[in-house]
Amino acid sequence: MSDTKTQIENRPPSVASLFLERVAKTPDAEAYRYPVPAASGQGPDEWRSLSWSQAAERVYAIAAGLIELGVRPEERVALASATRVEWILCDLGVMCAGAATTTVYPQTNAEESAYILADSESRVLIAEDAAQLAKARERRADLPDLHHVVVIDAAAAEPAEGDPEGWVVSLADLEERGRAYLEKHPEAVRERVAAITADQLATLIYTSGTTGRPKGVRLPHDNWSYMAKAIAATGLIREDDVQYLWLPLAHVFGKVLTSGQIEAGHVTAVDGRIDKIIENLPVVQPTYMAAVPRIFEKVYNGVAAKARAGGPAKYKIFQWAAGVAREYAKASQDSYRRTGQAKAPLGLTAKHKVADALVYSKLRAAFGGRLRAAISGSVALAPEIGYFFSGAGIHILEGYGLTESSAASFVNPGEAYRTGTVGKPLPGCEVRIADDGEVLLRGPGIMEGYHKLPDKTAEVLEPDGWFHTGDIGELSADGYLKITDRKKDLFKTSGGKYIAPSEIEGHFKALCPFVSNIVVLGADRNYCSALIALDEASLQGWAQEHGLGGRPYAELVATQQVKDMVQGYVDRLNEGLQRWQTIKKFRLLPRDLDVEHGELTPSLKLKRPVVEREYQHLIEEMYEGAREA
Template identity: 35%
Template sequence: MSIKTAKAPPDGGRLELGRTIPSLLDEAVRSRPNPRAFNQRDGRGGWRTWSTADLAREAEALALGLRHAGLERGDRVALFTHSDMSFVVADMAALIAGLVVVPVYLTHTERAIRHILAESGSRAVLVSDRPLLERMAGLAADLEGVRLLGVSDDGALAGFEAGPAWAGRRVASYAALEAEGAELRAREPDRVDRYKRELEATGLATIIYTSGTTGTPKGVMLSHQNLTSNAIASITSLPRFRPGPDETVLSFLPLSHIFARTLQYANMWYGSSVHYGTPESVRHDLTEVRPTFMAAVPRVLEKSWERMQAVGDELTGLKRSLYRRALRFAQGYDVTAPRGGLAGVERRFLDRLVFAKWREALGGRLNMIIVGGAALRAELVNVLGAAGIEVLQGFGLTETSPVMTFNRPGRNRPGTVGEPIVGTEVGVSPEGEILARGPHVMLGYFERPEETAAAIDEDGWFHTGDLGRLDDDGYLSVTGRLKYLFKLSTGKYVMPQPLTDRLEADALVDTAIVVGSGQKYCTALVFLSHDALLERYGRIDASVLGEPRLEAELKRAIAVANEDMPHWSTVKHAAVVTDQLTMEDGSVTPKLSVRREAVVQRYQHVLDALYGQAAAPAGALFVTLD
């Protein structure tokens, strides 16, 4: 098999093997101590702060407490927590103790949570607060393997009754477990060091259950070295990201997901100052925390861009004219070819009057945004680049710890997901599938040897299931999912991802699904954005589908999506609905990925109507391009 390959560029970061995750914290305590390393809201309008040494002390005490409570090396511990210090402390404690961490999405269905706890054989579950404690006490009541339920909030146990099913099992606070650990340490001062010496870099550190767009969640097994090598290689690829406390990081993505978690290890090792927020608090946190760095998913940037455009619509007179001029300039900007001369003068002029205000809305100090998790429009990279904010898109999967590639400062190519990180070899097979091998590739799928063998071939290549291409400079572009490629009845193949990305770039469209397998032409199922509908029409129910202006706007959006596409790969008809896809109805995963097959099955009657195979149902607008 002929595979086109690429490796990291020169000066592409540092490769370190043989490291355990606790060793990163130990190094930070010794070499990059930060008195304000970790920060989360205290519930009283302020922030509670942990130093690097505070985390080490609490995690080591909790590690001793967990082992004292009866957990043994290699036992699995589930974390059902918010993405704050209740996760960070518990995660590091379990790893120091030689336990295997099993993070659980708070948004998983009850069925999925029970499956994860049962299949992983988790012997303990650690939670953040009283609501999660009550929820987990019910979910794990009949799972006899779970022997310990721990809670971070000291006050959560006041008046709490776990119920008769928990008789003979233990419910305790982190504080109680840490106190027991401190007593044990006083008697055996070298016990923590012994635990750390027993750790193996290639040993299992975590099992992360991918939510999956189809089927039951499956556990991805990652070693200490998988995660540490990826964290170190990624952070050292950013020459302008400074070690020590001067970098202020806003962390709001779920730590149960590999993207935020690996960045957490990287920032901890570098001694950065991390503030934990939530997706709902981002706008406020940006202006209060004033970060220099953050990681985000594309939707966060898309909403910011939509707000920028909306601000301009509300202005009048000279301010409106100036704002429109700035928007036009930003939309025509290219980060790969910054312009000098008169264009440079105009940029400086607009920067003082408009772009500086954009930066101020993001805190005023934000230099760099790392983006992953989904496709990012090149337009957004260029727009924010015009305003002096560097947006760097990357690509990876849970199975690759996660980073495989990303764009570097000074080497940023919008529309691509960048170059490989050091130590990683990325390839594209003759069929167009993206492959990877290196120290970041998972150990395998938990208790699924056949699926592991199917995913990692005899040459060590991990088959991602994604389609892409490598250019001659080693930049990777992701073009879609292998399983979503379909063939029309005419024999032509269609990759729907470019069409869906273009449709979803329109503010009116929340989700789009393009279909056509076995048919003469492509059609689309379009789910409208409730935010956009409220802003433009003041309502979100199906009556809005009767608005003449809405149909005209949707025709324009589809026409834009079809531009420059092969004629067989264009959308001819679309069915438009106001329904929302949710995790509750099984349409969306906890990572907010759409379960395409489930949605297609649910709306098959609508799709049949698009092809004239059924009567048009009520509650849908059918749009045909002229």
């Protein structure tokens, strides 16, 4: 344990330093894989690789190019792009120039993008394509600090009428300028990296707040250096791993995975196209990947829908296998907790072997066949879905953290993982539970504060370093944390009973294979209700079987047959709840919740106030003339 402590405490001042160390240590090893679409536009993508030294060549060129543009240490360079290998190279280039990256989700509209660019005083914007460039052009008058836009897709880097001279450059041009600069100043990048101090700003991430303007979270270089060492110290990642990285890199969860990879030195396959995940997994064959619960829910619902489409016998086998998986996972995890060995009773093990041949092996093959573990974070995973995957041999290790804590504060420890918990704190992270149940954190991963918002910082960060997470949790005697809800999401009914909505929502997602999103309501009301959005693909399969095929989603959810089907699942949910938690009424939404309408954050977290505003008429309908229930 002392070696781990030393490693965490004696860390270099920055990930830029770690990157230089990694390149020197394994220059020829494969660092990144990335897809290139077939020239004809038809057929599968071609996957190409960059070694650590090849990646470094581009990173140094980007860093030198930014220096040549006049970017100084700690000045902000914004990055508005989907997840792709260039995002990582540009972020490393910014850090190696001693500057700080302001991350911008590509889905962010022009108004909010302009707010982030202005508030962060970003001098340069690295934009993915014409769409991201257009947002900056639209609001250029509001962005006096923005001197250049670097466009990743060269074809989109065309200057337009009204652009200042040299305002738009392509990434290829920036790298060319950087290489020319390095010929004259060969040590420029190394000197910038050597001058970085641990407390220097590295990243500014704007939280997609559910109300008001987003807040910029200031994360210094030391946060990422600590994260890289702490993640590696858990033993969860290894040098021979292949990571599949598709999460949005503008989000802290995606970003932290790049730091851990540099420390471990393994391969990362990068492709942020969500519609390509199913196609990519058998090609990449990852040994680990991170995802948000919505992805696992979609896989689970998809497998259930496929089994149902195969006829009653096939669906019955799936349901039996799913039950065996959950029972096996619970027995194995309980056995590991008691004896240190994951064992299940002989009869259950025999059933599990049969179910594995019929169902689980196909599921593992769909994930590429080599997946050792999947990390889940951002929001809670319904335990019943976690147990299903665990029993099927796909080990989902839930973790926990916030933008303000550099993403990873807790993670489940390998074989000793416990479904329904977020595991144990990373080395160096302290935790305590406040009197009201709020989880408080302290350690090297905690932010410096909110950008230009000292009052907001003081609300959550104590002078002695304790950070108020806003989450309610319970800590077991042996250090496993269970998050029960967001403090602000807990509500009290008019009868005085406290309700944790996410707990009820999680139960329903595990029960109903057709649900996509559910929002439980009932604050200051005399009973609970719910707004429910269904998964369109699963629903269409069900509709085909029940003589409703070919109808659009909005028409289907308005039919009595679909309402009755969902009512059956709500009744099953209510059987397992306390009386005051039961869902008395629900309404099916005319479409699914999404990022584009602002109802989900880019990391697929629910924005409850937005949903409640949007569907206020349906909520009022559910409580019209309500009496005490």
